[in-house]
Amino acid sequence: FAPIAQGNVNTALRAGDYEPMEGEGKMNMKIDLDSKKVVNMEELAAGDKKVYCRCWLSGTFPLCDGTHAKHNDATGDNVGPLIVSGPKKE
Amino acid sequence: FAPIAQGNVNTALRAGDYEPMEGEGKMNMKIDLDSKKVVNMEELAAGDKKVYCRCWLSGTFPLCDGTHAKHNDATGDNVGPLIVSGPKKE
Secondary structure (H helix, E strand, O other): OOOOEOOOHHHHOOOOOOOOOOOOOOOOOOOOOOOOOEEEEEEOOOOOEEEEOOOOOOOOOOEOOOHHHHHHHHHOOOEEEEEEEOOOOO | OOOOEOOOHHHHOOOOOOOOOOOOOOOOOOOOOOOOOEEEEEEOOOOOEEEEOOOOOOOOOOEOOOHHHHHHHHHOOOEEEEEEEOOOOO
8 A cells, every 4th residue: 555645644633732823714615515524536647737726716626727816816815726747658 | 738637717717707705815824925826736656646735734735734634623614635646557
């Protein structure tokens, strides 16, 4: 079972010592709101390149549709997408 | 040049008609704050599996470190990571 490349989860998960940052509020106002936690799993083939939403406002979630630009303009935020490529096609 | 799998960007980008959702505010309080827009590009090899942060609070950004769970507890949000796998190893 290949270890999932994930940061040091333990340090972040100590119960009760979490201090929300100033202004930290809900980010997701529209995607799967009845789900307890929205997790997406994607598989890339060789040659694939996909642009994934990280602003929770895309109309084509989990893919990006550019709405982050309008969100940033409206709120002074600076969020942008994650672009992931599979291995080159042989 | 392989087309990037991206949603219908045009519809989202019409200038000036964007209505922020109720409660929509800044999401990124700590990652590359001096950058105009935080975009990350990642490459997956065959057999890779990576967990990516979508809450902008991970200490190992762009990878997830589990902080979303504490954010969700503190704010009633339901954000979670994006898990991306490369093609299986032959």
